[in-house]
Amino acid sequence: MSIEAGIRQILLSSAVITNQVSSRITPLERDTDGPLPAIVYISSEPKRERMLDGSFEPLARVTINYECWGGTYISAKNLADDCIQQLESFKGDIEIYAGKTVNILLINTASAGEDKDFDTPTNVVEFEASIIYQP
Secondary structure, X not given: OOHHHHHHHHHHOOHHHHHHHXXXXXXXXXOOOOOOOEEXXXXXXXXXXXXXXXXXXXXXXXEEEEEEEEXXXXXXXXXXXXXXXXXXXXXXXXXXXXXXXXXXXXXXXXXXXXXXXXXXXXXXXXXEEEEEEEO
16 A cells, blocks of 8 residues: 555545545546546655755655545535545554555645536536655
């Protein structure tokens, strides 16, 4: 499992989110013919800053961009709000692969804009999560 998969599990651990999307949380793109609501995510590479002595700082950062899709703008916005609440309230360890855990120290979220293309029958609300963790 990766850091992204661990964060996906944080979202799926919420009954509120699972009741809305079931397991429709996917990387990169959504099945355009699939049911709504759904969540799509795209992740950056983890980053660690190098210190002056050449060593790396003990913390890593990754940014994950989310698209929350719904049949209406309101349902997409409510799903995004539920995801933001779940992510911002989480602190603790997640397993990223067998026997390897990372400690999530902070998850900050910010709005990434809204797609209001009225030519399509669905709406999407975007946000990004900046995750600081200890590998």
